[in-house]
Every structure is written in structure tokens, then in C-alpha cells.
Amino acid sequence: MVARIEDRWFKKDKRTKRPRYGKGLRWVAVWDDLDGVERTKSFRTKDQAQAHLEKVTADKSTGTYINATSGNAFVGDLLDQWAAASLHWQPSTRVAAESDIKAHLRPHWGDWTIGAVRKRDVQDWVAQMQQAPRTVGTIHGRFLTFLNWCVEEGLIAKNPASRVNLPKGRAREHWFLTIEQVTALANTVHERYRPLIWLLATCGLRIGEAVELRVKDLQLERGRIRVERAVVFVRGGSPVVGPPKSGRARTVSVTMKLSRMLGELAKRRGPNELVFTTVRGLQIRPNNFKRRDFDSAVAAVNAAAALAVAKGDKDAPTIPEGLWVHDLRHTAASWLVRSGASVKAVQRMLGHATAAITLDTYAGLFDQDLDDVASRMEALLEAA
Known part of the structure; x- marks a missing residue:
């Protein structure tokens, strides 16, 4: 179906009022998801609706478009998929990643849907951690990497864990013995x-x-x-x-x-x-x-x-x-x-x-x- 803009207040003759005239937002952008499901979004002005359709078209052409249902997947399920897909991990990396998933990521994020995670949620999570600053940075980095994978898979449009404020800790100095x-x-x-x-x-x-x-x-x-x-x-x-x-x-x-x-x-x-x-x-x-x-x-x-x-x-x-x-x-x-x-x-x-x-x-x-x-x-x- 061709993307279009619908007027909820007037019929096509631009003079006959519809039953919902004056109620809610007037203009509706209509387009098809990648899976063929029709999607709509309402706007106050026609120009706003048109700009949205142009962005949808551009995102589809560049491969950055995200289906509306993609964000409904549970983080716990996606963590398993991420680990299984990360064939490039060295054994030491896999051991550390699986430990972080079990101890930190799954207990907190497992029941969240991926589309519901916002930057403020990640910031609150980081602020509540009781570990040393360096450990907090490592755990956050693991979640950041996972969310980057979600972006690459087209599940979310951007990474909500990026540019989160982390606790500052003094890096441990190297000791060089004589x-x-x-x-x-x-x-x-x-x-x-x-x-x-x-x-x-x-x-x-x-x-x-x-x-x-x-x-x-x-x-x-x-x-x-x-x-x-x-x-x-x-x-x-x-x-x-x-x-x-x-x-x-x-x-x-x-x-x-x-x-x-x-x-x-x-x-x-x-x-x-x-x-x-x-x-x-x-x-x-x-x-x-x-x-x-x-x-x-x-x-x-x-x-x-x-x-x-x-x-x-x-x-x-x-x-x-x-x-x-x-x-x-x-x-x-x-x-x-x-x-x-x-x-x-x-x-x-x-x-x-x-x-x-x-x-x-x-x-x-x-x-x-x-x-x-x-x-x-x-x-x-x-x-x-």
C-alpha cells in the first residue's frame, strides 16, 4: 500500500465535516511496516505528517527503519541470542560475558522489553550498583555492547546505554618491580x-x-x-x-x-x-x-x-x-x-x-x- 496522509476532520471534498471534526489530532500518516502491517501516527499539522512519512521512506532505503513490533522482544531472550551469535568471542571473553549476563544483566533487565529501555533507565541502573567504579564500567560496557548488537539487528533505532554517566574512579597504577x-x-x-x-x-x-x-x-x-x-x-x-x-x-x-x-x-x-x-x-x-x-x-x-x-x-x-x-x-x-x-x-x-x-x-x-x-x-x- 502506498504511504499516504489522511484528514480526520474533513472528507475528500474539503468541505464536508467528518463526525470527529475538532476532536484529537487532525492529520494521520499511514504507511506499511517491513512485514506488510499497516501503521499509523497522528499529527497536528499536515507538514508534520508529511515529514514523518519522508523519514520512514528514508529509513527504509538506508536500512535503519525499525518495525513497530521489534521492541516487544524480551531482553532475557535476546541476551541468549546475542551470546549464541557471538562466535568471535575468545573463551576468556565468553566466560566473562556469561558471568556478567548471569549476575548482572539478566536479573535486572531480563523481563524488560527491548523497546522499553530508555537512557534514564540505564542511568538509574548504573547509579544503583554497589561495585567499584571500574567494575561498574565493565558491567555497563557489556550491556552497551549487547545493545549495539540490538541496533545492528534492527531491534532498536539507537543505543540507550551510550553516553551514560559512569562513576569516576582512579585507575590503578602499574607497579614495576626492581x-x-x-x-x-x-x-x-x-x-x-x-x-x-x-x-x-x-x-x-x-x-x-x-x-x-x-x-x-x-x-x-x-x-x-x-x-x-x-x-x-x-x-x-x-x-x-x-x-x-x-x-x-x-x-x-x-x-x-x-x-x-x-x-x-x-x-x-x-x-x-x-x-x-x-x-x-x-x-x-x-x-x-x-x-x-x-x-x-x-x-x-x-x-x-x-x-x-x-x-x-x-x-x-x-x-x-x-x-x-x-x-x-x-x-x-x-x-x-x-x-x-x-x-x-x-x-x-x-x-x-x-x-x-x-x-x-x-x-x-x-x-x-x-x-x-x-x-x-x-x-x-x-x-x-
């Missing part, structure tokens, strides 16, 4: 985890990549390790193994000291066995490792330093309280930069998807490069 601090930590932790500490601090692997390393991944004769997998542990479930976070395998270089340590471990294991295990021979769970071994070692180092200071030794290394295992990855980045590695080399070692991510994350570490450039330029000018 060689003395890492040495103290490695010498204090249980001896079976000593090679793991040095691996994290010199190669920059993520903990999920390190605990999934197999003997077959070690190429110690070349001074290399192949990082092809990472593991994510789901609370109450089985570990999920997939590719590294960037989605691509990489090869990292290994120091001679670490190579000897890993070689000793490899002697006692088969090609498919894990390089690092717990005392019971099981795969290391990062949360358990941090709580039971890593944090205890940090506390022990600081306790020993306090005793040394009491005896007059002011050089005993201490370690920041609240240190994360991930800070050893930051430490590796700082050591790589200090050793003269290029941004590209640091990117390859850390497994960042792009060099831009490396620069954004560790821009401050490359300040020395600017000083070096100035020094070399000065030397060049003096020589000339």
Missing part, C-alpha cells in the same frame, strides 16, 4: 613456583598463559617459548582452554637463567604435560596461587625486610602491599624497555594485538626514548 624485589620474591615463594615468578617477570606472559604451558611449547635450544593457549577458570566449573587474549599465538625469548630452570622441569615431564603444577600435580588456579602462595611470599619478604631494617640494614627490598600477579607482566614490560627493546618487540613479547595498545598501556616507559633522541640529535649537531 630486579632486587623480584629476586626476593622468587627466593621466598615455594621453590616449585620460583621458575614461574621469573617467567612472568622476564617474558611478560599472562598468568592464564603461563599455567597452561606444556613441555612441547618449550623450545629451549633456541631460547624460545611458544605461547599458543591460555586457560580461564570458571567458578564451580571446569577450566576453559582457548587461544591467547589477542587470538594469536606468539613466540617469546627466554633468558639463559630461566631456560635452565625450565629445562630441569621438562626433564621430569612428558611433551603434553604441564610445565607448572601445584604440589599435588594439578593445574595451577591463578586465584588460589595468589591467595595461598603469592600473597604469602610478598608478606614474608616485607617481614624479613622489617627485621633487617631493625638490625640496621636499610637496603633490604620491600614489595608493595596489594601487589598483583599481573604486575609481574608490567615489570617485564619495564625491563624490556630498559634493555632497549623497540615498541614492536615489546608488543610481540606481551602479545598485544597492536603496537598502539602497547604504547597506550606503557607510554610512560618510553619517555627515556625521547631523552635518547635529544642526546643523539645533540651529538649529531655538535659533530657537524
